Amino acid sequence: MTIAVAEGITESLATDHRGGFRRRWYRTPSFVLGILIVGTVIGLSLAAPLLTSHSPTDQDLNHVLQGPTSKHLLGTDQLGRDEFARLLYGGRVDLRVAFLAVLFPFCLGTILGCIAGYYGRFFDTIIMRLVDMVVAIPFYVLIIALVFVLGAGARSIYIAITLVGWVSYARIIRGEILVAKRQEYILAAQAAGFRDLRIIARHLLPNVITQAIVFAMSDIVLDILAIVTLGYLGLGIQPPTPDWGGMISDGQAFLTTKWELSTIPGVAVIITALGLSLIGDGLADLLRPE
Amino acid sequence: MTDAILDVRDLRVEIPLSRGTVHAVDGASFTVRPGEALGLVGESGSGKSMTLRAILGLLPSPGRVVSGEVEFEGQDLASASQRRLRDVRGARIGMIFQEPMTALNPVMRVIDQIAEAPMAHLGQSRSQARSTALDLMRKVGIPDPHRRAQAYPHELSGGMRQRVMIAIALSCEPKLILCDEPTTALDVTIQDQILKLLGALRRDFGVSVVFVTHDLAVVAQTCERVAVMYAGQVIETGTVDEVFHAPRHPYTLGLLRSVPRFDLKRQTLDSIPGQPPDLVMPPAGCRFHPRCRFAQDDCVSGDFPLRPLGAGGGRATACIHDDACVTDVRANPVIADA
Numbered sequence: 001m002t003i004a005v006a007e008g009i010t011e012s013l014a015t016d017h018r019g020g021f022r023r024r025w026y027r028t029p030s031f032v033l034g035i036l037i038v039g040t041v042i043g044l045s046l047a048a049p050l051l052t053s054h055s056p057t058d059q060d061l062n063h064v065l066q067g068p069t070s071k072h073l074l075g076t077d078q079l080g081r082d083e084f085a086r087l088l089y090g091g092r093v094d095l096r097v098a099f100l101a102v103l104f105p106f107c108l109g110t111i112l113g114c115i116a117g118y119y120g121r122f123f124d125t126i127i128m129r130l131v132d133m134v135v136a137i138p139f140y141v142l143i144i145a146l147v148f149v150l151g152a153g154a155r156s157i158y159i160a161i162t163l164v165g166w167v168s169y170a171r172i173i174r175g176e177i178l179v180a181k182r183q184e185y186i187l188a189a190q191a192a193g194f195r196d197l198r199i200i201a202r203h204l205l206p207n208v209i210t211q212a213i214v215f216a217m218s219d220i221v222l223d224i225l226a227i228v229t230l231g232y233l234g235l236g237i238q239p240p241t242p243d244w245g246g247m248i249s250d251g252q253a254f255l256t257t258k259w260e261l262s263t264i265p266g267v268a269v270i271i272t273a274l275g276l277s278l279i280g281d282g283l284a285d286l287l288r289p290e
Numbered sequence: 291m292t293d294a295i296l297d298v299r300d301l302r303v304e305i306p307l308s309r310g311t312v313h314a315v316d317g318a319s320f321t322v323r324p325g326e327a328l329g330l331v332g333e334s335g336s337g338k339s340m341t342l343r344a345i346l347g348l349l350p351s352p353g354r355v356v357s358g359e360v361e362f363e364g365q366d367l368a369s370a371s372q373r374r375l376r377d378v379r380g381a382r383i384g385m386i387f388q389e390p391m392t393a394l395n396p397v398m399r400v401i402d403q404i405a406e407a408p409m410a411h412l413g414q415s416r417s418q419a420r421s422t423a424l425d426l427m428r429k430v431g432i433p434d435p436h437r438r439a440q441a442y443p444h445e446l447s448g449g450m451r452q453r454v455m456i457a458i459a460l461s462c463e464p465k466l467i468l469c470d471e472p473t474t475a476l477d478v479t480i481q482d483q484i485l486k487l488l489g490a491l492r493r494d495f496g497v498s499v500v501f502v503t504h505d506l507a508v509v510a511q512t513c514e515r516v517a518v519m520y521a522g523q524v525i526e527t528g529t530v531d532e533v534f535h536a537p538r539h540p541y542t543l544g545l546l547r548s549v550p551r552f553d554l555k556r557q558t559l560d561s562i563p564g565q566p567p568d569l570v571m572p573p574a575g576c577r578f579h580p581r582c583r584f585a586q587d588d589c590v591s592g593d594f595p596l597r598p599l600g601a602g603g604g605r606a607t608a609c610i611h612d613d614a615c616v617t618d619v620r621a622n623p624v625i626a627d628a
Contacts, residue, residue: 120351184392190348192407192458193379202406206397 024286031282037275041268045091054082056089056242065258077250077261081242087265090242095272097154097237098224102216104162109169110212114200116170117177128174131167139164143226144235152235161223168219169212176208183207210287217280221273228269244269294321294361295498296345296466301358301368303337303344303522310570314340314353316522319596321604322466327492327499329509329530331545332519333566338502341519342468344368345500346383347375363465381411384459384497388471390451394443400454401427401439407461426457429494431487449480453487460491466498473508485512506549510534515604518542521567521577524596528605536619538599538612540582546624576608584614 025031044051054072060080067075074083116127134142146160180186181204189203230236231245239246244265251261303315315337322328330338343349345360345367360367362383367375379385387393395403404426405419414422420439427435430453443451452472459467472488473481489512492499501513509516509530516533518526518541526539537543544562564581567573573580579589588610596606609615 184387184389185395187348188385188387188393188455188458189395191346191379191385192410193376193381194406194410195376198406198410202398203395207395 025282028282028285030278031286034275034278034280034282037271038279041091041272041275042095045088045095048085048088048092051088052082052085054085056081056085057240058082065254065261067258068260074260074264075258077247078254083247083261083264086242086247087244087268090244090247090265091268091272093154093237093241093243094224094227094245097157097227098220101158101161101165101223101227102220104158105165105219106169106212106216108162109166109171110173110205110209112166113170113173113212114177114205117174118181118196118200118204124174127170131170134164134167140226140229144230144233147230147235152230152238154237157227157230157236161226165219165223168215172211172215173208176211177204180204180207210283214280214284214287217276217283221276221280224269224272224276293323295324295363296322296500297359297361298341298345299359299361301341301344301360302356303340303349303353304356305350305353307352307570312569313522313572314569315344316569316572317358317595318519318522318524320517320524320527322498322500324465324498325492325496326515327501327513329513329516330500330502330519331504331506331509331516333504335566335569336519337522337569338504338519339470340522342385342470342500342502345468346379346385347372348379377411380407380464381462382464382466384462384464384467386452386455386459386467386469386472389475390448390455391443391475393455394451396443398442399439400441400443400446403443404454404457404461407458411462422461423457426461427454429491430454430457430460431483432457448476449483452476452480452484456484456487456491460495460497463495464497466500469499469501469503471503472501474503474505481508488512506534506545518545521572522569523577523594523608525578525594525608526606527596528599532605535624536616537624538605538607538615539578539609540584540611540615541578543615543618543624544581576610584611584618586611 052073058081060076062080063076064078064080065076066072069075072082072084074087077083077086112127116124142164143160146163147156150156150159186199186203189199227236227243228245228248231243232249234249236245237243247265248262251258251265254261298321299319301315301318302313305312305314318337318341320328320330330341332338340349340353344355345362347367347370349355355368358368362378367378370378401420401423404423405416408414408419408422409416424435424439427438432438432450432453438446438450443454446454455472469488473484476484485508488499491497499512501509503509513530515528516530517524518533518539520541526533526537526542533542534546537546541562544560547560548562562581567577567580575590575592576582576585576594579585582589594608594610596608597610599605599607599612
């Protein structure tokens with residue numbers, strides 16, 4: 001057993017050099033910065049009731065379109081609502097809708113991508129032709145049409161984005177599974193007599209899901225933009241619920257005099273998107289197989 | 291042969307490709323008895339690995355078994371449903387692969403990979419399966435199993451990984467283990483350890499083994515009987531002693547003559563002229579006749595099934611001029627008497 005012991009020593013040496021996710025994440029600057037930015041945005045949104053005593057929906061028609069004052073940090077909008085409160089509460093709404101609107105297509109696309117990639121043939125043809133159909137129509141045209149049909153509001157946004165967004169995940173997962181299922185460890189799992197569900201869930205998915213997670217980070221950015229765009233078009237979150245898209249749209253009429261009304265929520269969108277993109281970048285680095 | 295644990299009869303595997311149908315396995319027959327190790331020997335592309343995969347019903351798409359029987363414990367696997375096959379795979383028949391790096395899941399801890407089959411097949415709870423796994427790790431000679439259990443495959447050396455593979459194959463105490471060149475990817479000292487381990491475990495567990503390899507030395511070290519494959523057919527069977535000392539097929543003879551020998555000083559190594567045939571259009575008659583130095587007119591057409599030699603014992607050859615080999619070996623022995 002001398003050789004086995006010697007092997008053990010070289011292995012423990014090798015083990016020390018390995019950098020797992022847990023040991024390396026803080027050494028990836030873009031990931032850390034992204035987490036800080038997004039964490040701050042989420043923190044501010046969650047702490048909204050502590051940070052402002054104003055309600056985001058209470059109107060004060062005697063004090064409309066005021067600039068920043070000590071009472072209203074960012075001033076008031078055309079209905080006298082506190083702009084700062086609306087920004088914070090709007091973040092709550094937009095972020096929640098965006099995360100959920102990523103989660104649903106992520107799950108649906110992953111499941112369909114697994115089926116298409118693992119079983120191939122008939123399933124693959126059906127699912128991939130569906131993907132082609134969705135991809136053939138421009139994203140916003142389809143989203144706007146769907147929300148228009150379903151009626152404005154958060155529920156319609158979830159449904160519309162799920163129906164459109166799953167295709168990216170299905171494509172990513174299918175492609176990864178096509179490669180992974182040719183690996184010998186999948187043959188080994190089949191030779192061990194495991195059921196397809198176990199092979200997909202325990203052996204394939206953990207090896208392929210990282211790409212989809214990385215994509216999800218940039219997809220949240222797209223979804224926030226989509227939600228804001230829908231809000232701007234009046235198809236998104238319905239008033240009086242505050243949301244950044246609606247704020248940009250409302251402030252637009254006063255762009256020449258009160259430019260900050262549209263600009264500040266716009267900057268909030270950009271900062272959030274930047275943070276999420278940085279996380280996505282960092283994750284792509286961190287999760288890349290060694 | 292009724293006492294066989296595995297009886298492969300006239301197995302044919304075809305892989306339809308755009309340039310034609312590959313007859314990857316073309317009427318292979320062999321048997322494995324309980325507790326016995328059978329070496330399945332042949333060049334690359336002779337259909338050894340395809341035969342193994344056909345036994346488990348795991349042929350790569352679009353390959354399929356077109357005819358023949360794979361009788362395992364009295365039940366035909368070639369015609370069995372996927373559901374029945376799943377109950378046999380892993381539980382009754384284990385498999386060990388050539389490349390332990392790629393045959394282990396890179397993102398799963400070693401202990402979970404070993405514990406998975408007992409959970410799936412034997413209905414063990416997670417904690418039961420984990421203690422089974424630790425026990426197996428000890429049995430296959432992994433030092434400090436408690437620490438290794440938490441490792442990922444890439445943290446282990448090749449030899450350790452192959453030990454893990456063996457532990458996985460043994461985890462449900464199967465009756466038969468199929469080994470697909472289990473030592474080819476390892477260096478010689480580790481190879482020796484693994485072969486010795488397999489031999490010891492075979493005795494301890496009383497398991498039969500089919501050992502696919504192109505390495506005749508490995509067969510000599512580990513197996514009792516050997517089946518030689520050429521161009522998708524089994525062309526000679528017998529005990530390792532018989533086949534290695536007195537081959538009765540010119541291909542086997544050629545293989546044995548092409549093994550380097552250190553007890554003889556010679557300038558060049560004997561080799562078999564030509565190349566293995568294209569399995570899309572294999573030669574008529576005896577598959578080996580274009581490369582055979584004993585070939586005669588009657589070798590170029592007709593069927594060449596395995597022909598039993600002597601009384602029982604599984605000694606058989608597909609060559610009809612096997613006396614030529616006998617004469618040749620008598621004049622010039624293949625293996626020096628040690």
